[in-house]
Amino acid sequence: MSGSVSQDVAKAGTYKPHRSLTDEISRHVREPFPWLIVIFTVAVALAPVVMDDVSMRESLLLAAVYVILASNLNLMIGYAGYVNFGNIVFFGLGGYIGVYLATSWHVNLVLAALVGGIGVSALAYLFGRGILGLRGAFFALATIGVNEAIHAFVTNFEPWGGATGIYLSMDAYEPLGGPMNGLWICYFLIVVVMGLSLLLSYGVKTSKFGLGILAIGQNEDAAAVLGVPTPRYKAIIYAISGFFPAVAGGLYFFKSGIIEPNGAFDLTTSIEAIVMIMLGGAGTVTGPVIGAFLYEELRGFLLFSETFSHLQLVLAGVLLLIIVLFVPGGLLGWLRARLPWLRKWLQ
Amino acid sequence: MIGILASVIDGVLVGAVYGLAAMGLTLIWGVMNVINLSHGAIIVLGMFVVYFLTGATGVSAYFGIPLVLVVGFLAGIIIYWVSVNRVIGRPILMSLLATFALNMIIIGLGTAAWTTSPYNVPVSLPGITIENYTFTGTHIMAAVIASVVAGVLYLFLHFTRPGKAIRAVASNRDAAELNGIPTRQVLAMAFGLGVALACVSGALIATLFPFTVLSGGAYQLKSFVVTVLGGLGNPAGALLGGIALGMVEGLATPFTPVSWTPIIEFGLFVLVLIAFPRGVFAFTKA
Numbered sequence: 001m002s003g004s005v006s007q008d009v010a011k012a013g014t015y016k017p018h019r020s021l022t023d024e025i026s027r028h029v030r031e032p033f034p035w036l037i038v039i040f041t042v043a044v045a046l047a048p049v050v051m052d053d054v055s056m057r058e059s060l061l062l063a064a065v066y067v068i069l070a071s072n073l074n075l076m077i078g079y080a081g082y083v084n085f086g087n088i089v090f091f092g093l094g095g096y097i098g099v100y101l102a103t104s105w106h107v108n109l110v111l112a113a114l115v116g117g118i119g120v121s122a123l124a125y126l127f128g129r130g131i132l133g134l135r136g137a138f139f140a141l142a143t144i145g146v147n148e149a150i151h152a153f154v155t156n157f158e159p160w161g162g163a164t165g166i167y168l169s170m171d172a173y174e175p176l177g178g179p180m181n182g183l184w185i186c187y188f189l190i191v192v193v194m195g196l197s198l199l200l201s202y203g204v205k206t207s208k209f210g211l212g213i214l215a216i217g218q219n220e221d222a223a224a225v226l227g228v229p230t231p232r233y234k235a236i237i238y239a240i241s242g243f244f245p246a247v248a249g250g251l252y253f254f255k256s257g258i259i260e261p262n263g264a265f266d267l268t269t270s271i272e273a274i275v276m277i278m279l280g281g282a283g284t285v286t287g288p289v290i291g292a293f294l295y296e297e298l299r300g301f302l303l304f305s306e307t308f309s310h311l312q313l314v315l316a317g318v319l320l321l322i323i324v325l326f327v328p329g330g331l332l333g334w335l336r337a338r339l340p341w342l343r344k345w346l347q
Numbered sequence: 348m349i350g351i352l353a354s355v356i357d358g359v360l361v362g363a364v365y366g367l368a369a370m371g372l373t374l375i376w377g378v379m380n381v382i383n384l385s386h387g388a389i390i391v392l393g394m395f396v397v398y399f400l401t402g403a404t405g406v407s408a409y410f411g412i413p414l415v416l417v418v419g420f421l422a423g424i425i426i427y428w429v430s431v432n433r434v435i436g437r438p439i440l441m442s443l444l445a446t447f448a449l450n451m452i453i454i455g456l457g458t459a460a461w462t463t464s465p466y467n468v469p470v471s472l473p474g475i476t477i478e479n480y481t482f483t484g485t486h487i488m489a490a491v492i493a494s495v496v497a498g499v500l501y502l503f504l505h506f507t508r509p510g511k512a513i514r515a516v517a518s519n520r521d522a523a524e525l526n527g528i529p530t531r532q533v534l535a536m537a538f539g540l541g542v543a544l545a546c547v548s549g550a551l552i553a554t555l556f557p558f559t560v561l562s563g564g565a566y567q568l569k570s571f572v573v574t575v576l577g578g579l580g581n582p583a584g585a586l587l588g589g590i591a592l593g594m595v596e597g598l599a600t601p602f603t604p605v606s607w608t609p610i611i612e613f614g615l616f617v618l619v620l621i622a623f624p625r626g627v628f629a630f631t632k633a
Contacts, residue, residue: 083440130621136439137382141571142620148568149613156606163606267564271447278444311459317451324444325433 033285034202040289041195045188059300061187061255064194066292068248069269070276071197071285075204075241077274078283080234081217082132083140085270086147090242091249092264093150094120098250099166099259100159109176110189113250120246121239128238132231135220144267151265165260172254186255190248197244201285204240213237217283275316278323281330290331353480355597360482360490362593364551366586367493368566369573370500371544377580378517378537379435384446385426386570387563388453389542393419393549394558395461398468408468408554412492415550416543423542427535435534457560467557489551496547497586500540504582513537517580572616 028034044064048057069091076084097116101107107115131142155163176182204210212233215223224230253259272295280291298319302312327334336342368390375383383389393415400411430449434441472484504510515523516533524530552558552566569592577588592612599611 077440081438083443085443131617134620137376137380137443138575138620140439140443141382141575142617144568144571145613145616145620149610149617152606152609152613156604156610274444282440311455313451313455313458315455317448317455320444320451321430321448324441324448325430328437328441 028203028206034199037195037198037202037285041191041198044194045191048187057184057187059296061190061252063293063296064190065248065252066273066276066296067194067289068190068197068244069273070280070288070292071194071201072241072243072245073273074277074282074284074288075201075213075237077277078287079204079210079213079217080237081220082234082238083136083274084143084238084241085140085274086143086145086267087241087245087273088265088267088270089143089147089150090120090124090245091252091269092154092261093123093249094242094246095249095253095259095264096154096160096166097246099168099253102250102254103166103168103172106175109186109251109254113189113247113254116250117243117247121243124242125235125239128235129231132234132238147265147267147270151261154265155261161260163261165258165264168254168257172257183255186251189251190255193244193248193251198285198289200240200244201288204237205285209233209236272316275320275323278320278328278330281332281334281336284330284332284336287330287332294331349478349480351598351601353477353482354600355594357482357486358593358595358597358600359590360486360593361555361596362590363490363493363497363586364548364555364589365566365569365573365592366577366589367496367551368545368548369570369577369585369589370497370582371541371548372567372570373574373577373580373585374544374582375538375541376574378513379431379534380439381431381435381442381446382439383541384443384567385450385453386446386545387565387567388450388457389419389422389545389563390549390552390566391457391558391560391563392422392453393546394466394468394553394562395457396546397550397553398466401468408470408550409488409492412547412550415546419543419546420539422546423539424535426542427538431538432531432535454560454563461560463559463561465557465559466553468553470554485554489555492551493548494586496544497582500544500582509533509536513540569612572612572619575616575620 044060048054048060069087072090073084073087076082076087094113094116097119098109098113101112101115102109105112127146131139131146134142154160160166170179173179173182176185204213212223212228215226215228216230216233220230249264253264276291276295277288278291279294280289281287298316299312302315323330329337368386371389372383372386375381396415396418397408397411400406400414401408426449430445431442434445470485472488474481474484475487476482502510504514512523512528512533513536515526515528516530516537520530523533549563549566552562573585573588573592575588576591577584577586595611595615596608599608603611
């Protein structure tokens, strides 16, 4: 893992530090990778429409949510080198804000989800200034504490329905043209958020800001000495990594029709996102996507198979252990070490 | 007033057991810089060992404690060689994930074998009654055993050769290796010891409260809080931290609904982490 990241840092380091915005955009447009992201997003969005397959839509929706969680968490774990165990708190809190605004205040769904995203990012920024002073394992533990504290708080918070949560009535889908239409609209919106997450991941990685973040991931003290404003950069990347998961939370729970604390702040989902990153390859843009799709497939297979349904957790654990002990670069790290030409195509 | 005092004292008794659980966590963390995320699962393992032992033989749960210690120690050594040995000295994410994978495996197997329905270990001990307030016998006994085990651990770490070797490896592994200490084996022993402590605390918790396969998570989080309160790699601090946490719980119980306790605990946890990253009870430099 560290090998590939350091080479990427070296590559990014050859860019000139000062560029105009138009230069920046035209440079990216000439690269093949952003176009791959766009093509991939459109393909995912259209696949269930062309096949006219609702169950395919549901599994792709789950995969897209996984990609959003894994890709944004990768900004923290893969780029900045900070292990965030409580990343699901963004998804859950964004979901609560979005669903609450859309139901109790009848705010437009997209606007409600965006407000959720902005609110969560702002909270994350303020909070990040505090807990990002902690290094390594202490930070990881603090993120678990944050998730559990907010979980316990929401369980007791009556305006959000306490332990039973918020149920949506059929009327809630009326502004979207009824439940049938509403589900499709939610699907397209989530796929768009997925595409934007991947572009964000690519954009961060190739920007000067991203160079600072990658430097923090390599050696924080050295980065600080070389002039990277580490406390501010860390808080910014923490806030950014919360934005799209929070927006996706609003859309996802609106689509599900119910949000309750145990589902919204489930620590297991947090860890599953880390498994996806490790499976695909941390510190890359494509890795979390591969990991998320593979994990979704695997999970579906295990849940529905006669023999393995009881042992789903065990097999996921064994898989994770094997990756950590023997293939720490993940699938993409393993491939890129053998096929160097892949670097240009799969960032 | 006396009601609050009784509640606090009971909190202290239970807190001593939390302290014991946290000692297992902090020992491993301090010696090899690995946060054992399978800690909760191992606590549950201790609960089930004592459950099946009392069920099969009918002896009191307290006589099973030495056996739990041995089982835990052996399990810990196996766990060390299977999943921890390769990740020592690698980035913190790797050891977190390796131990978490283990947690998933243990919880998954446990759920398949014992489902998630609640179990309890029946223990009857006479309590002590003072002015209408009864201090349960099991709570007193658990606190006494926890304190004895903590005391023995202290003596072991400070007055025996293996104990001194563990402390030497914790303070500087390279220097220890240069002085002829087989550090791999010492790390395995320390890991086994940490797991054994977690198992014993699980066995004691089983005599206090009903439990399920999934109970470990809550006690693991409590152990984190205690470790942070007590300071990293500091077993004496862990006991004090556990007692402090128990006091906080005891103080909170008469005033707030039970469902608010986690908010207080985790709020305290995050605040202490930010304000005292070295631990509140860290008297000596870690």
